[in-house]
Amino acid sequence: MATEANTAAKSVRNPKLDRKGSGFLKELARNKVLYLMFVPIALYFIVFNYIPMAGIVVAFKSFNYQQGMFGSPWIGLDNFEYFFSSGKAWLVTKNTFLYNSVFLAAYLFFSIIIAVLIAEMSGKIFKKTSQTLLFLPYFLSWVAVAAIVYNLFNYEYGLLNSILTGIGMDPIDIYSSTSYWYFILPFFYVWKWVGFGSVLYLSAIMGFDTSAYEAAKIDGANVFQRVRYLTIPLLKPTTIVLLLLGIGRIMRGEFDMFYQLIGNNGILMDATDIIDTLVFRSLIVSQDFGMASAGGLYQSVLCFVIIMIANGLVKRYDRDQALF
Amino acid sequence: MTIRTSDEKVMNVISYIIVGLFALIAVVPFFIVLINSFASEHSIIYNGYSFWPKEFSLDAYHMVFQSPEKMFRAYGVTIFVTGFGTAVSLFLSMMAAYVMYRKDVRYRNALSFFLYFTTLFNGGLVPYYLLIVQNLHLKNTIFVLLLAGMFNVFNILILRNFLNGSLPDALVESAKIDGAGDFRIFWQIVIPLSKPAMAAIGMFTALGYWNDWWTPMMFIEKESLYPLQYTLYQILSSANFSSQMVNSIPRLDMPKESLKLALTMVATGPIVLLYPFVQKYFVQGITVGAVKG
Structure with missing residues (x-):
């Protein structure tokens, strides 16, 4: 007891000398300036993220404004x-999942293709x-x-319709036909993000060990074989991380995009309603x-x-590539 | 350069064609809006939008700048929120990153998990909305525009990764031996050495603020607080937008369609002119962020 009090006193007097002291409060006291420096961020995330997490109770309540989020009466399930x-739940779940799957696959596919091709270009x-031009849509708001x-x-x-009528065809009413949007939405998703994605992959390619490429070249592998058997396999870790991040968001719809491009268009509603727009x-x-x-x-x-x-599956298969 | 073999030449041609095509697709839609914003209303009504309009006119831009108060005000709100919000966000994010970087902070992993967990689970829209409107009373205040998108966990973790990767612990240790306090080490050593990462993350934050229309749509009803993108959205989506815009009775000869395009250009032009110059910071940010941690 006495020695513990002694070390505590010592660590207050001179925190730098004491590195072995344990205990939560002692640690806080020792690095109080550092912990204080974390307080603004901690407060922000408590208020704007953790309190709303507690607020999920509102889903089990009959909410009214007078009694508020935590005071309204419980109504169970x-x-x-x-x-x-x-009847909406299944529809929006299906839409969210399918759209996001297509978005993710198309985004990764085109990002890889463009990054690989840019890496093989000779003209500086x-x-x-082309990289600058590809990046333009990323900077535009939805x-x-x-x-x-x-x-x-x-x-x-x-x-589109001025071109169609110009060549003597009938105009198409895209905004009142659902089928076109299955293509238009993924197209503009890739359009907006592929500049970002290709830079991401390109930075991975730039980090590759060039000696492997030199060796392959000496062994007679042509450029297509080098891409196929070196670049593509080496991009696997990057792809797994991006895939994981994407899968983590697969039920979180692209609200910005759907709300801006479709808005409250009743005709397109069933084909383009996602969980986020419904909520x-x-x-x-x-x-x-x-x-x-x-x-x-x-x-x-x-x-x-x-x-x-x-994440659990990736962890089991290859620990290094898991997110956490 | 090394002598190019024939297969490399073929690859090069393929690359030029495909990447060139994609680059073209990336800019052409924007170019169409730009070029048609200079088309006369007459040629839009009769010929529709085109790659190269038959009649050019500046009517739409005249109209926008006839009574520009609304646009200028929106620019003011956006510039203030972007500038002030980014500065505060960057400073506090950097500070948190520094705390998690310091090896003598025993709970640094717990702190990063505390942040990371918010990306795995969240309360959803309803509690968030009620908190801001009912409990914090932030509706129709400038604070909601500043606070709603202020911090991003991934940005904070990227900054921490940058510190881990580029600032040796010995630097902090020697400063401590020289008697520098924890905050002073942060302010005088860490911040000056982190400029590239801060520039990159700052740019991402600024772009987020600049393009934000969601926060004002959810929480702002006062017109004087409308930022740029939301003003544009309001004007584009309302039926009688032109009279709204110029505060006058709608006239028949008003350039309605081209005015929409001109407004889109006025609201997005600056960022399109600016981005080629700041692009390198974004590339840097993506490269720094690509290192998983």
């Missing part, structure tokens, strides 16, 4: 029954210029992208807290379970 029996200026899409596809004045509409447009909170919690839990399973 009624909100979930309502959400799952509305063309290399730089509001601006929506304006661009509208200008291409609107029925009366859109570029948003229920909360803001129809003030339906039951539907919105049940849908939101359903999404969060689904995301959490999927990322845990995916």
Whole structure:
């Protein structure tokens, strides 16, 4: 006892001398400036992330404004029954999952292709210029992208229809036909992100050991074989990390994109409604807290379970490539 | 350079064609908006949008700058939120990264897990919305625009990875022996040595603020607080946007379609002009971030 008090006193007097002291409070005292420096960030994440996590109780309540998030009366699973029996749950789950799967696959595929091709280019200026041009959409807001899409596809004045009528064909009403959007949405997703993704892959390629390439070349492998048997396999770790991050978000829809490109278009609703747009509409447009909170919690839990399973599988297969 | 073999030449041609095609697809839609914003209303109504309009006119831009208060105000809000928000975000993120980088902080892994966990699970939209509106009373304040997107866990972890990878512990140790306090080490040694990573992460944060339309859509009803992108969204999505824009009675000869395009250009032009110059910071940021940790 006495010695412990002694070391404690010593560590207060001169924290630098004492490295073996244990105990939570002692550690805080020893590095109090450092822990204080973490406080702003900690407070922010407690307020804006952890308190809302506790707020998921609202999904089991009949919310009213007077009693608020934590005071409203409990109603058990009624909100979930309502959400799952509305017929919407399966539709938005399916849409979110399918769109995101296509987005992810297309994004990775085109990012790899462009990065590999840029890496094999000889002209420095063309290399730089094309990278800059590819990066342009990344800097545009989805509001601006929506304006661009509208200008291409609107029925009366859109570029597509002026070309079609110009060559004597009938105009197409894209905004009232669902089938086109299965292609347009992935297209603009890749359009906006491929500049970013290709830079990511390119930075991985730049880090590769050139001696392996030299050796392959001496052994007579042509450039296509070098890409096929060196570059592509070496990109596997990067791809697994990106795939994992993508799978972790596979139930989290691209709200920005869907809301800006489709908006509240009733005709396209069934084909393009995702969990995020449903939750948003229920909360803001129809003030339906039951539907919105049940849908939101359903999404969060689904995301959490999927990322845990995916990470666990990767961990079992190759520990180094797991996210955590 | 080494002598190119025939297979390398073929690869080169393929690369030029495919990458060139993709680069073209990336800019052409934007180019169409730009070029048609200079088209006369008449030629849009009769011929639709085109790659090269038959009649050029500056009517739409005249109209935008006839009473530019709304756009200028929106620019003001956006510039303030972007500048101030990015500065605060960068400083505090860097500080947190520094704490998690210091090896003598015993709970540094617990701290990073505390941050990382928020990316695995979250409460969803409803509790977040109610918290901001009902508990924090941030609706219709500038604070919600600043706070809603202020910190990003991945950015903080990227900054920490950068410190781990480029600042040897001995640097901190020797400063401590010289008697520098923890904050002083941060301010006088760590910050000056982290400029490249801070520039990169700062750019990502700034772009997030600049392009944010979601926060104002959720939490701002006061028109004087509308930032740029939300103003653009409001104007594009409302039926009588032109009279809104110029605060006047709609006239028949108003350049309606080209005005939309001109407004899109006025709202996005600066960033398109600027990005080739700051692009290298984004590339840097992606490269730093690619190192998993």
